[in-house]
Amino acid sequence: MSEETVYITANPTPNPECMKFIVxxxxxxxxxxxxxxxxxxxxxxxxxxxxxLGGVASLFAYQNFITVTKNGEQSWQQFARDIGKTIRGFIxxxxxVYFKAAETAGDGEHSDDVQKIRAVLDEIQPYVAADGGAISxxxxxxxxxxxxMQGSCSGCPSSTITLKAGIEEKLRAVLPDLKExxxxx
Numbered sequence: 001m002s003e004e005t006v007y008i009t010a011n012p013t014p015n016p017e018c019m020k021f022i023v024x025x026x027x028x029x030x031x032x033x034x035x036x037x038x039x040x041x042x043x044x045x046x047x048x049x050x051x052x053l054g055g056v057a058s059l060f061a062y063q064n065f066i067t068v069t070k071n072g073e074q075s076w077q078q079f080a081r082d083i084g085k086t087i088r089g090f091i092x093x094x095x096x097v098y099f100k101a102a103e104t105a106g107d108g109e110h111s112d113d114v115q116k117i118r119a120v121l122d123e124i125q126p127y128v129a130a131d132g133g134a135i136s137x138x139x140x141x142x143x144x145x146x147x148x149m150q151g152s153c154s155g156c157p158s159s160t161i162t163l164k165a166g167i168e169e170k171l172r173a174v175l176p177d178l179k180e181x182x183x184x185x
Contacts, residue, residue: 006088010080013067013132013152015159017057019080020132020152021087022065032062032134033099034150046090046098053082060134060151061099067132067151114140116174121147124167128153135167143179145171159183 007024041047057071133153
């Protein structure tokens with residue numbers, strides 16, 4: 001085990017059940033990864049270690065952060081320390097594979113509308129990531145855009161406002177025939 005210094009900052013999110021852990025190095029290359037339970041984390045060493053703590057309902061990891069959603073009445077004070085210690089310890093082992101690649105479903109469409117939708121979501125993504133979450137394209141059919149709300153966005157009291165006032169408004173500017181944007185689980 002290396003004694004390498006690993007800096008981790010725990011930040012609250014708008015969702016009181018989630019905490020965002022920012023690490024001083026890249027954890028995920030490419031698309032974000034999300035696990036809704038320990039079964040989904042099998043094969044992802046750091047995710048398995050975090051679920052092994054107990055009290056973790058879901059994980060979301062992207063770039064240099066992990067958003068943890070807790071599933072109990074425990075306070076964040078000690079639980080956040082345990083999570084940070086687990087992340088630090090795992091990184092100090094020298095292991096460089098933290099999470100398995102996410103399995104993503106293709107949208108089945110490559111139309112101009114889908115490209116416009118993806119461009120808007122890419123534009124919004126940094127703002128959502130700042131709060132420990134992500135919004136991913138799930139599909140588009142009959143004027144309805146479907147998205148996945150991940151990380152702290154999933155179940156967040158503010159996500160409806162983000163979805164309707166933020167995303168839907170921006171998408172209407174590029175898709176005049178848009179009926180609505182809905183989050184799917």
